[in-house]
Amino acid sequence: MASIISIIPIVLLFVLMLGFKMAGHKSALLTLVVTVLLALFVASPLGMIAPAHAEDSIIALTGWALVEGLLKAVFPILIIILMAIYSYNILVESKQIEVIKKQFTSITDDKGLLVLMLVWGFGGLLEGMAGFGTAVAIPAAILIGLGFKPMFSALVSLIGNTVATGFGAVGVPVTTLCNEVAEGGSASVAQICETSAFAIIQLAPLFIILPFVILTLTDKHNLVKNLIIALWVGVISVVVQFVCGYYLGSETPAIIGSLAAIIAIIAYAKVFARKASNGSLEGGADTLAGDCKSPERLTEANAEGTKVSADLQSAEQETKANIAEQAVKANFSLSESFKAWSVYLFILIFILVSGALCPPVNAFLKSHLVSEVHLPVLDSTFKFGWISNAGLMLFLGATIGGLIQGLSFKRLMVILARTTVNLRKTVVTICSLIALASVMNYCGMITAIASGLVAVTGDFYPLVAPMIGAIGTFVTGSDTSSNILFAKLQAHVANQLGMTGQGTFFGMEGSQSNWLVAANTTGATGGKMISPQSIAIATAACDMEGKDGDILKSAIPYAVMYIVLGGLMVYFGC
Numbered sequence: 001m002a003s004i005i006s007i008i009p010i011v012l013l014f015v016l017m018l019g020f021k022m023a024g025h026k027s028a029l030l031t032l033v034v035t036v037l038l039a040l041f042v043a044s045p046l047g048m049i050a051p052a053h054a055e056d057s058i059i060a061l062t063g064w065a066l067v068e069g070l071l072k073a074v075f076p077i078l079i080i081i082l083m084a085i086y087s088y089n090i091l092v093e094s095k096q097i098e099v100i101k102k103q104f105t106s107i108t109d110d111k112g113l114l115v116l117m118l119v120w121g122f123g124g125l126l127e128g129m130a131g132f133g134t135a136v137a138i139p140a141a142i143l144i145g146l147g148f149k150p151m152f153s154a155l156v157s158l159i160g161n162t163v164a165t166g167f168g169a170v171g172v173p174v175t176t177l178c179n180e181v182a183e184g185g186s187a188s189v190a191q192i193c194e195t196s197a198f199a200i201i202q203l204a205p206l207f208i209i210l211p212f213v214i215l216t217l218t219d220k221h222n223l224v225k226n227l228i229i230a231l232w233v234g235v236i237s238v239v240v241q242f243v244c245g246y247y248l249g250s251e252t253p254a255i256i257g258s259l260a261a262i263i264a265i266i267a268y269a270k271v272f273a274r275k276a277s278n279g280s281l282e283g284g285a286d287t288l289a290g291d292c293k294s295p296e297r298l299t300e301a302n303a304e305g306t307k308v309s310a311d312l313q314s315a316e317q318e319t320k321a322n323i324a325e326q327a328v329k330a331n332f333s334l335s336e337s338f339k340a341w342s343v344y345l346f347i348l349i350f351i352l353v354s355g356a357l358c359p360p361v362n363a364f365l366k367s368h369l370v371s372e373v374h375l376p377v378l379d380s381t382f383k384f385g386w387i388s389n390a391g392l393m394l395f396l397g398a399t400i401g402g403l404i405q406g407l408s409f410k411r412l413m414v415i416l417a418r419t420t421v422n423l424r425k426t427v428v429t430i431c432s433l434i435a436l437a438s439v440m441n442y443c444g445m446i447t448a449i450a451s452g453l454v455a456v457t458g459d460f461y462p463l464v465a466p467m468i469g470a471i472g473t474f475v476t477g478s479d480t481s482s483n484i485l486f487a488k489l490q491a492h493v494a495n496q497l498g499m500t501g502q503g504t505f506f507g508m509e510g511s512q513s514n515w516l517v518a519a520n521t522t523g524a525t526g527g528k529m530i531s532p533q534s535i536a537i538a539t540a541a542c543d544m545e546g547k548d549g550d551i552l553k554s555a556i557p558y559a560v561m562y563i564v565l566g567g568l569m570v571y572f573g574c
Contacts, residue, residue: 002046004454006445009035009436010475013532017549024536024548026424028432035436036062039443048444053377058443060377063441068375069435075384077133077429077477078423079391081537084137086419087343087398088541093415094405097386099332099340104146108269112215112226116233118142119160120211127252129351133269133396133537135168136162140541151547154538156214158529162562163210164254165479165528166521167196167241169390171250173479174199177521178250180487181513189249196245196253196361201240201506202466202569203525207241208234213558219363229268236264237395237424258407265301289561295495343401350393362388376393378442409510425545429536430477437476439487446475450489454496462491464574466523467517470559472522482524490517505573519570526562530555 009031039062045050053061092099101234104114118139127135136157143153166173176186178195187195212230216223241257248564338345352358354365365388369371373382386392440446450468457464468489493515494500499512528534533554539545 001550002048002448005038005042005046005364006048006440006448006452009440009445009450010039010471017552021226021549023425023546024532024539025428025432025545026437027548028429028532029537031501032432032436032439035445036066036440038445040064043443043445048448050442050444050447052379053442056377061442062439064375064377065438066435068380069438070431071373071384072438073431075111075382076389076391077434077533078427079160079389079538080394081137081426081430082416082420082423083391083394083398084134084143085423085479085540086392086416087347088141089140089402089414089415089419090343090398090405090407091340092145093411094402094407096340096343097142099336100142101146103332103337103340104142105300105449108488110219110269111266112222113269114146115143115148115156115218116214116229117262119156119214119235120233121258121265123160124254124258124261127168128252128258129160130492133534134390135164136145136534137538137541140538140545144289144542150544151338151554152217152548153546154522154535154542154551157541158219158534158551159210159214159539159558161534162525162529163206164258165525166199166288167245167250167254168254168479170255171196171252171503171552173483173521173524174250176480177483177487177517181491191511192249193246195215195514195518196250197508197512198505199521200245200253201508202411202518202522202566203564204238204242207238207559209565210234210435211237216301217442217494229265232268233261233264238424240418248301258472266374318429320391322491337403342404343398345397347394347397350397351390354388354393357440375474380382411435414551420565423540426536426540429548430533432474433477433533433536436483440475446472446485447489450486454493456487460571461497462516462519462571463567465490465570466526466563467494469520469525470527470528472520473527474531477528479521479524479528483520486520487517490520503574516570519566522566522570523563526559526566529562530559 012034013027013031016022017024017031022030033116039060044058049056049058049061053522060349070356088097091100093300104117107117108114109144123135123139126138137251139160140157141155144150166238174196175187175192178192182188184189208230210270211233212226215226237257237260240260241253244253353361369386370388371384371386374380399409399412402415403409407415437446449471453464453468454461468486469479469482472485473479476482477487493511494516499510499516503512503515504511505515530552532552535548535555538551539548545549
């Protein structure tokens with residue numbers, strides 16, 4: 001009964017967004033209210049509360065869970081989302097986005113390669129460096145600027161932001177996963193390397209399938225070519241990431257693997273992809289909308305991107321002409337290129353210097369200007385580093401880049417204020433979702449769902465192990481949070497199933513327990529695709545607020561395929 005009651009918030013969220021097509025902020029807020037009521041009146045009588053909080057007031061427990069959720073939503077998730085959109089709006093305001101668009105299209109006029117380079121290569125790089133939605137927000141916004149439909153831009157960005165999330169923010173999810181199950185709470189380098197390699201093995205088919213899906217969504221008329229490109233880019237991606245994970249650990253697979261993917265795509269474009277004689281993008285025009293290079297046009301494109309209008313043909317012709325002009329070989333000087341890319345260049349520098357790849361700097365930033373909020377009843381302390389978070393790095397990089405691009409500091413602050421106001425619905429959505437996840441966690445709902453699945457599946461549990469991780473990410477919006485919630489559960493089930501020794505998994509020897517634990521992050525990366533939090537970021541980047549349900553409906557089939565394939569890899573690898 002506890003499992004059935006606990007799944008009500010998740011089902012309700014789906015029903016409101018898909019069935020009633022309710023806007024994301026309204027769906028999330030209503031679901032939060034229902035979750036709080038379940039926590040107050042049902043959780044304790046059904047014995048869902050963890051023993052550590054069994055004697056606490058349910059009102060106080062729920063209240064402080066809400067506080068924790070709101071704090072986590074603002075610091076740093078909302079800050080990072082805000083700064084990611086802010087960085088793109090600077091490029092629009094300075095018109096340097098036009099230079100970036102021309103440079104991308106000068107590589108190739110093949111739509112598929114352009115989209116794959118942005119959402120799989122560049123998006124993966126952003127995820128590896130910063131995480132927290134940047135890999136959805138920035139590529140989606142650039143695709144809009146290139147003239148692609150908002151719905152398409154949102155969907156492919158969500159699909160692309162999957163396998164890399166396991167190693168996002170310089171490997172935090174996998175590192176956290178290993179620490180949760182390690183003795184003493186601190187995993188060895190060997191354990192992290194082994195678990196990283198296992199996760200990549202479990203995800204291996206998806207490294208090829210997802211690029212193929214992205215390419216086919218972009219151009220469905222060249223399936224053979226799409227398959228060849230997917231094999232080329234996918235094999236390089238998975239091999240490089242496996243080598244990085246197996247030998248270096250969790251910090252570098254997404255970063256180095258994405259750089260390798262970008263190089264592979266450019267190499268293919270230069271060697272095999274011929275320019276169309278008329279200068280227009282190769283492939284069909286069903287993914288294109290009108291010129292969307294300004295915030296005002298984003299709203300117009302939203303209407304065009306979600307339905308076929310009577311003047312669709314005219315819009316496609318307009319877009320073809322727009323991108324054909326951009327696709328002409330662009331010869332920019334080094335200084336011009338530096339100016340155009342200065343925003344992202346400085347963001348990259350600040351993130352790399354402040355991250356785990358530079359331990360002295362990282363340690364200094366994390367130990368200074370850290371705010372702590374003690375949360376009674378929860379017996380925890382919320383910490384936020386004002387100078388160590390990715391949001392600050394995005395702000396500094398974007399602001400310095402904006403100054404280099406000729407915008408005054410006053411103008412930059414106006415852009416920031418305008419961006420903040422435009423994200424008001426996203427703020428409601430994110431705050432509601434993170435608070436909902438916190439309440440479900442502390443009131444035992446998430447554990448009850450997982451325990452129910454374990455009881456039902458028995459020896460077939462490895463098939464559904466990734467689903468556990470996906471549920472965690474769907475609710476929390478975070479691969480890291482999912483790993484915190486369910487890492488110990490996965491290790492406990494491994495012990496129950498007798499998976500306590502060494503084994504061979506698709507040719508690699510290692511711990512059976514680590515194999516099942518790795519399955520959590522495998523599923524968590526798939527759940528990222530349909531997480532309402534990720535969808536809220538996509539709607540904000542594509543100016544599609546209120547269309548959350550439409551995006552979710554489009555993404556669900558790919559998420560189901562993802563999680564099922566992950567489950568099959570885990571099961572047959574045992």
